[in-house]
Amino acid sequence: MIQLDHQATHQALPWGPLIGALRERFALGCEVPARHVHEIPNPGGSRTTSLIMPAWIPGRCYGVKIVNIAPGNHATGLPGLHASYSLFDARTGAPLAVIDGTALTTRRTAAASALAASFMARVNARHLLVVGAGAVARCLPEAYRAVRPIERVSVWARRTDQAQALARDWCAAGWDACAVTDLPAACAQADVVSCATMAQEPLIHGAWLPDGVHLDLIGGFTPTMREADDACFVAARLMIDTEEALLKSGDLLGPMSRGVFRADDVRGTLTTLCKGVAVGRKNAQERTVFKSVGTALEDLAGAMLIAYPADR
Numbered sequence: 456m457i458q459l460d461h462q463a464t465h466q467a468l469p470w471g472p473l474i475g476a477l478r479e480r481f482a483l484g485c486e487v488p489a490r491h492v493h494e495i496p497n498p499g500g501s502r503t504t505s506l507i508m509p510a511w512i513p514g515r516c517y518g519v520k521i522v523n524i525a526p527g528n529h530a531t532g533l534p535g536l537h538a539s540y541s542l543f544d545a546r547t548g549a550p551l552a553v554i555d556g557t558a559l560t561t562r563r564t565a566a567a568s569a570l571a572a573s574f575m576a577r578v579n580a581r582h583l584l585v586v587g588a589g590a591v592a593r594c595l596p597e598a599y600r601a602v603r604p605i606e607r608v609s610v611w612a613r614r615t616d617q618a619q620a621l622a623r624d625w626c627a628a629g630w631d632a633c634a635v636t637d638l639p640a641a642c643a644q645a646d647v648v649s650c651a652t653m654a655q656e657p658l659i660h661g662a663w664l665p666d667g668v669h670l671d672l673i674g675g676f677t678p679t680m681r682e683a684d685d686a687c688f689v690a691a692r693l694m695i696d697t698e699e700a701l702l703k704s705g706d707l708l709g710p711m712s713r714g715v716f717r718a719d720d721v722r723g724t725l726t727t728l729c730k731g732v733a734v735g736r737k738n739a740q741e742r743t744v745f746k747s748v749g750t751a752l753e754d755l756a757g758a759m760l761i762a763y764p765a766d767r
Contacts, residue, residue: 457552464558470601480756481729510751563753565594573602574735576669580646587651588612661686675706696747
C-alpha cells in the first residue's frame with residue numbers, strides 16, 4: 456500500500472498528467488454519490504464539520520475523502536481544514552493508497568480550473584491575475600501554464616503583505632510576477648482572472664472585465680459565499696464543473712434568484728466539455744466564466760494517477 460504525506464502528494468501529481476487524468480475521468484465518468492455532512496459538537500460550544508466524499512469505478516477502485524473543518528483552529532495556530540484520502544480495490548476491498556487529502560484537494564482544484572481554461576481561455580492568454588493568496592492560489596500559475604502560454608502573473612489579496620510574499624516566491628521560481636493593490640486596473644489588463652478566496656461579498660465586478668477575458672471562480676462553494684457580482688455573468692458564456700454548482704454556489708444562486716440568468720443558460724459542464732459536446736469559447740471577444748464547487752470525481756482521478764503510474 457502506498458502512503459504519501461503532504462509534500463509527496465504534491466510531487467506525485469504533476470500538472471500535465473493530472474489535468475490529463477481529470478480530462479479522461481470527466482469524459483468517462485464514475486459513480487459519485489452525494490457527500491455526507493456530519494456536525495460534531497465539542498465541549499465549549501465549538502463544532503467540527505466532517506465531510507465524507509466517496510466515488511468509485513465499478514470493478515476497479517473505490518476512494519473516499521474525509522474532510523474535517525474546524526473554524527476554531529485559528530486560535531491555536533492550526534489550519535482550519537484537514538483531510539485524508541483512502542483508495543481501495545473495488546473488487547477485493549484491499550487498500551491501495553493513503554494520501555494527504557489536503558494536498559490532493561489543492562492540486563485537483565487548481566488542475567480543474569486549468570482544465571476548464573484549456574477549453575475556455577483564449578489560446579494566446581498570457582497574463583494571469585490571481586485573486587487570493589492561499590494554497591490553491593499559490594498553485595494556479597503553474598497549473599495554468601500547462602494549458603496556456605502564461606508569461607506574467609499578478610496577485611491581489613485583502614492583505615497586501617500576503618500578496619507581496621506570494622509574488623516574491625513566484626519571482627524566485629522564475630515568474631514575471633508582482634503584487635497589485637488596484638484590483639479594477641489589474642482586472643482590465645488580464646487575460647485570465649482566477650479567484651480562490653473565502654469571500655462573502657463580490658470582489659470582482661463585471662464593469663472591470665475586458666472583452667475576451669476568462670473569469671475562473673474557485674471560491675464561493677456555499678450559498679453564502681460570493682466572488683463575482685451579477686454583471687460578471689451578463690452576456691457571458693458560463694460553464695460549471697458539475698450540476699451541483701447550481702445548488703451550492705452563492706455566485707450562481709444569487710444572480711439566478713434575481714433573474715440575471717437561468718439554470719438552462721449554463722452552456723455546459725466539465726463532463727460535456729471533455730466529451731466534446733459543449734463548446735468552451737466561440738470567439739476571442741466573448742467573456743467566459745467558469746464556476747466550480749469541486750467533486751469527488753476529481754479526488755478519485757488524482758488518487759488513481761498516484762496508484763496506477765503505469766497508466767500515465
